[in-house]
Amino acid sequence: MKSKVKRQKSKLNMEQDNKWRITKWLERQAGRSLSFFDKVLLWVLLVILIFFTYLSVDANKYRALVRVIEGDGKVGVNPTDEALDFGDLSRGTAAVRRVALENGTPVPMRVIIFKIGDIRTLMKVDQNYFRLAPRQSIKIDFTTYMPASAEIDKVYDGRVYIFKVPFL
């Protein structure tokens, strides 16, 4: 009976140890026990982490692509809405895709657009880092111009992220 109680106690201690393993690790790193302020700071950091995780999950993510074709004044179109597909463009031509953004909330949003990949240098956004008022709708133009230096048959690929930060 005694040994059973002992085992249960040690199990509880282990759980307690696991539960506060992060704080213990932090205490070991700091070389002192965590103060009340430290713990509040930890919670604040956790909330910020959750907030940014939410923003990144909520962000609109689109594939963006354009293909370079040979010739003069030739364009191939793909107007479907699965991606920011600028189609096939010969050198010197340009294409514009439009994204409609609607704020259905009662709070303002700060819209931040990031572009990554090969296409980012060819693609221009007509507005960025702007404030979207409550219930406001707006259209953002993405323009891709095919320069004379573009490599024939190359597909310039990338991704576009549209972040919406509330209350900013």
Add this chain to the structure above:
Amino acid sequence: MKSKLLLTFLGLVAVLVGLPLAAAFEAHVINVTARIENALYVHPQSLQFGTVFPQEHLFSSFFIAFSQSFSETSQTRVGTVEYVIKQKPRPRENMIATLGGPEAARDWCHLNAPADANNPSDPYYTNCYPTMCSALSKHPDNHPTTGPNAHNDVGLPPFHDPETNFATGKIVKFNQSGNTIGNDVSDTWDVDLAVPCFRGKCAQDWADFVHGLNPNAGDPMQYVLPPNLEHETFACDLWVEVTGIR
């Protein structure tokens, strides 16, 4: 012990407040939406006509088709793309940044047409090229000649109102029944420039020149250019705008 309880309480409050908010966002009770529109605007390469003379008739062309990504066999959602070819005044390259970027500059030129075309000090001429949009015609390739998609493009002769008159076209990957018989996967457009004359320097057959190219042009004198624009560079931006997909 007290502080631990307080911290736990604060954490629980944060979670309890945060969860419904996040759920509300995701349930679109409060929502922010972003979607790509089907519309696509394409600006064909510059068609350079160089130095021209009044009543000359010059020819150029551009080609429009489906892109490689659209042509893939797996793309079966959309079979037909309808488009219009629009003409827009062209901003001067050195003024684009001042006017707030390419789109803003184009809008400025569109909204600030000179009240008096004869006034060379109108700010329009500082920011934008004198327009030659009304003198540009667009002729379709008339292909295919038979089948369900025969002659599905409508051209536009020169000497028209560029604000309201547009050429329209259609390219078809597959028909409504799903087959590709008689489809129309590309269009070649001939773009001609019928060079207008300057006031006081028009040939006697100016009216015949205008009505020969466009019998519905109306008064030929409305297309005569102000003499102070002689030796200027004229320009016009052509845009292919997708208006519908099926």
